[in-house]
Amino acid sequence: MNVTYKKISTKTSLTLFAVALLSTFSLPALGQNPRLDIKNLEALAKKASEVVDVNLDAPLLKLATKFMTDEDDREGLEVIKNLKGVYVKSFTFDKPGDYSPADVEAIRSQLQGPAWSRIVSAQSKHEGENTEIYLMTGADGGKVLGMAIIDVEPTELTVVNIVGPIDIDKLSQLEGKMGIPRLGEEDKESSQKPAGHHEKP
Amino acid sequence: MRNRRTFLTPAILSLVLLQMLSFPAWAGDQEFHQLVERISAYYQKRPMRSIGWLNFLANRFTPHGVSHFQMVIFDDIDTSDTPPGEEFESGLERIVGPSYQPFVRVHDVRSGDWTYIYTRESGKARFEMLIVTIDSSEAVVMKMQLTPDALREWLDDPVKKGRDSREEARQAEVN
Numbered sequence A: 001m002n003v004t005y006k007k008i009s010t011k012t013s014l015t016l017f018a019v020a021l022l023s024t025f026s027l028p029a030l031g032q033n034p035r036l037d038i039k040n041l042e043a044l045a046k047k048a049s050e051v052v053d054v055n056l057d058a059p060l061l062k063l064a065t066k067f068m069t070d071e072d073d074r075e076g077l078e079v080i081k082n083l084k085g086v087y088v089k090s091f092t093f094d095k096p097g098d099y100s101p102a103d104v105e106a107i108r109s110q111l112q113g114p115a116w117s118r119i120v121s122a123q124s125k126h127e128g129e130n131t132e133i134y135l136m137t138g139a140d141g142g143k144v145l146g147m148a149i150i151d152v153e154p155t156e157l158t159v160v161n162i163v164g165p166i167d168i169d170k171l172s173q174l175e176g177k178m179g180i181p182r183l184g185e186e187d188k189e190s191s192q193k194p195a196g197h198h199e200k201p
Numbered sequence B: 001m002r003n004r005r006t007f008l009t010p011a012i013l014s015l016v017l018l019q020m021l022s023f024p025a026w027a028g029d030q031e032f033h034q035l036v037e038r039i040s041a042y043y044q045k046r047p048m049r050s051i052g053w054l055n056f057l058a059n060r061f062t063p064h065g066v067s068h069f070q071m072v073i074f075d076d077i078d079t080s081d082t083p084p085g086e087e088f089e090s091g092l093e094r095i096v097g098p099s100y101q102p103f104v105r106v107h108d109v110r111s112g113d114w115t116y117i118y119t120r121e122s123g124k125a126r127f128e129m130l131i132v133t134i135d136s137s138e139a140v141v142m143k144m145q146l147t148p149d150a151l152r153e154w155l156d157d158p159v160k161k162g163r164d165s166r167e168e169a170r171q172a173e174v175n
Helices: A002-026 A042-047 A058-066 A070-079 A101-111 A168-174 B002-022 B030-045 B051-059 B085-094 B148-158 B156-172
Strands: A050-057 A086-092 A116-124 A129-137 A143-155 A154-162 B066-074 B099-110 B114-123 B127-133 B139-146
Touching: A042 A086, A050 A070, A050 B156, A058 A070, A058 A086, A058 A143, A058 B066, A058 B114, A058 B127, A086 B156, A101 A143, A101 A154, A101 B148, A129 B051, A143 A168, A168 B030, A168 B139, B030 B066, B030 B139, B085 B099, B085 B114, B085 B127, B114 B156, B127 B148, B139 B148, B148 B156
Parallel strands: none
Antiparallel strands: A050 A086, A050 B099, A086 A154, A116 A129, A129 A143, A143 A154, B066 B139, B099 B114, B114 B127, B127 B139
């Protein structure tokens, strides 16, 4: 009886081990999470005059899509309906220089993993603005699993984290909505790379 | 007889009006009443009773797409044990209940104000929004219904709308 029990136990253990191993391989983008930890940027929060967090989880996005019935909403709806969440953290500072480039590194450091690639870095030298867009792709390098946008201005810093599959060609549908900054303004000296060209930060 | 009626009509109207003005803000909504009771128990403090007229006026001059506005103010609360912030938020979510989705949070670092905004679906083509603003000594709780167009404005620029709501709550405290 004990022998049978041990056999089953060993078999079960092996099965569980195999399942666990397979799960590890199938985790999105080598185990990285497209959801950034943007809630706890305490060092920046202490320097800011105001901090705004926007939290659009899947249920709230689903709620929003129910009423996007206008013709104008069609493309936006296509983008939103597959998303798992949109998270925005915006810091406002009293004056330029209240935060340092090193503070922004706290955010960039989360985008150093192999699954994240910077696809856009647009700078405006005159206004001191800088926008970076990062994509997280699946292990096969094709499917976009998440996106991060860092928008740096002299007295404002905004971090946007979009979680879920995104068609980057349709990203413009979300510009200026849900706290996502407008991208690709004409006055910016853009160093944009083609969508297929992934640049490591 | 005619004189009596002339006298009675304005008197009844005045009574009705007075009743409306002095009515507690949350009297018409059992759920909001329960929420206010839970916050009241949390802070061991009753809300101010003299703001019925504010709700009365607010419901007549609400922005387009906003209705069923209700507000209560808790004055002289003691937040020293559980100051508003990250840890306080989870306690507030328990008080508010799971049906509300956390949507926007605004923290004015200078003044120490925290504003928590929650939303949920409310019947056909309506949304409810709950806004709780807390500083070191006061809490303002506002609940309202939004049309899809009004919610769309929130979704278009939640950062700005969140800031505006904090200002509105601050104005309510001042008034």
